[in-house]
Amino acid sequence: MAPVVSCLFLLALIGHWPFSYAKSQMHDPASTSQHTTTAFELIKALNLHPKLDVNIFNPNTSVSVSTTDSKIVEKQLRLLVLGESGASIHDLVHLAGYVRINHTIGSRMFYYFFQSRNRKDDPVVIWLTGGPGCSSAIALFKENGPFHLTNNLSLVWNDYGWDKVSNIIYIDQPIGTGFSYTSNEKDIRHDEKGVSDDLYDFLQEFFKLHPDYAKNDLYITGESYGGHYIPAFAARIYQGNKNKDGIHINLKGFAIGNGLTEPGIQFKAYPDFALRNNLINEKDYNRIMNQFVPKCEQAAKKCGTHGQKTCLDARDKCLQVHREIASISDFCVYDIRRKECYDMSAIEEFLNKASVKKALGVPRDINFVSCSGVVYGAMLEDFMRNLEVGLPQLLDADIKMLIYAGEYDFICNWLGNYRWVDAMKWSGQPEFKAARVIKFKVDGKEAGLLKNYGPLTFLKVHDAGHMVSLDQPKASLQMLKKWMDGKIN
Incomplete structure (x- = not known):
């Protein structure tokens, strides 16, 4: 049988991307070091050209309400979206905001929240894009968000947005990514402990402001370098619950799409x-x-x-x-069927518009950093670490784990993902190895191959590359719903 599975959004895996970790954050290809220029060239596979490497910003409260000392500042997000939402409720809650992160000198983490188009008591889903250092807005506007951004910078409702079955939060993290910022570069994280502690602090503050959602089931999802973030974050929540560290978080599972988790095997x-x-x-x-x-x-x-x-x-x-x-073959590392990769440039253009930043509550002096070279450079030692080792305790606690991967992605290919999942030692390993592969069907047609035992599921998605939700939106939505409902097997 051909096994099945997942990968990641590793924009820098193509080459070194060793951005110099300097106070100057401006991209200037004419004046940057050879290392920085190399890194700048790497992200052209997605046609992204961030003007800054990171947002180091000393806030002035006269600039924007978002820079106040409040623990959390958010506003109702009202963007013009074409078409019909298909929602069963009239006034969907769409929010954007900043959370001031504890245990930092001056960090604010930016997020988007979208209430479910189905029911408010649907699960809360968190989405983390990889990189490390790439904004979750990439997934929001081009993959599984409530709406898609067109090339003429219009928003249209996404019939297969994950908000149709969940209340979903997209987070710009680690600090310095997307619209997130800090007043001191010492807040830039270098390992998964720092990243997961910040995310835990974020979630605690969010649920303090929105206690109605704290009782809902919670699932962590993401892709690419999310294969590092997600296991660490899930373990942090699990430990926080055991230690009664703040609000209890109803963690039910986590899903990694085309992720990097166990580099040695992958x-x-x-x-x-x-x-x-x-x-x-x-x-x-x-x-x-x-x-x-x-x-x-x-x-x-x-x-x-x-x-x-x-x-x-x-x-x-x-x-x-x-x-x-x-060096032997000419192909797109995110989808071997392509010579040219994806064009995500519209996201940068859209989110750097003054009117859009105002609607989001983003300070006018903050630029949208699609992928941060500084964040990536700070995480270089983290890149090859094995994040699989903390997963068995989560599986044994019956926390569900879904590893999924588009079959045509190279950089975090399904084969490497299947092999680390299959090799993982946990109480259900013998049964998982012995489980048969079945067809994952959408509308009666085979959309992938699936293997499952207990809380562990592996899914190889047909006709998809690195970004499964972009290539197979209907299948990805069905995958999410069936998995959360416990019916994917």
Whole structure:
């Protein structure tokens, strides 16, 4: 059987992206260092060109209400959307706001909240885009949000938005991503502990302001580097609940789409995936497997879960596997069927409009940072760490886990994701290994291949690349609903 599964939004995996971590945040290709210029070129696969590397901003309360010292400042979001929402209620609650994050010098995390078009007591779903350092607005406006942004900067209702079955929150994180900002660069995070603590603080403040949603079931979702964020955040919530650390959060599950979770196994799968899809021939395969994969595998083990410099060495050695394959075939790393990748430039243009920032409550001096080089550079040592190790305790606590992946994504391909899921040691591992693969159907037609046992589900999605919700919106919505309802198996 061909196993099934998930990946990530790793914009920088193509190359180094070692942005210099400097106080100057402006992109100027004519004057930046060679490293920065290299990084600037990498994100052109999505046609993104952020004007800043990060938002370091000393707020002046005269600039915007969003820069006050309140713990949370939000406003009703009223954007012109074409078409009909299909909602069963008349006045949908759409919010945008900032949360001041505890345990930081001066950080504000930006978010969008959309009430379910179905029922207010639907589950709360959190979406985290990867990078690290890419805004969740990318998913909001181009993948699974309530509406889609067209190339002429109009908004149209999305018939398959995830808000049709959930109350959904899109968060610009880690700090410095998207519209999130800080007054001090010391708040920029370097590891998953810092990232997950900030997200936990965010959620505590959000539920204090919106206690009606705190009782709802909660699911964490995301893609790409979300394969790192999501396990750490889920573990932080689990531990916070055990320690009675603030408001109890009704965590029911988490889903990772095309994510990076266990790099050692996933990088090793690159040559196999490439050979299966005719990106390389058998001679190339044998050369890469013999010359580069063993070095990657050994270095990844040294990195482990908490390595530092060893993780930088592992990253260099494992990226060489990727480079060798990319030097042989010309393809889009997010979808091997394409020569050219996606064009997300409309998002930057739209969110940097003064009228849109005003509607969102964003200070006029804050720029939209689609993907932050500073955030990415700060997380370099985190990149190769193994985030699978904390998942067995969550599964054994009956917290549901869904790993899904578009079959044509290369960078976080389904094969590597399936292999780490299959290799994960937990109480249900023997039963999961023995479970049969079944068809995942949408409207009576096969849309993917699925394997499930207990709280663990793996899904390989047909005819999709790195962004499953973009390529297969109807299937992704059905996947989410059936999974949350416990009916995906």
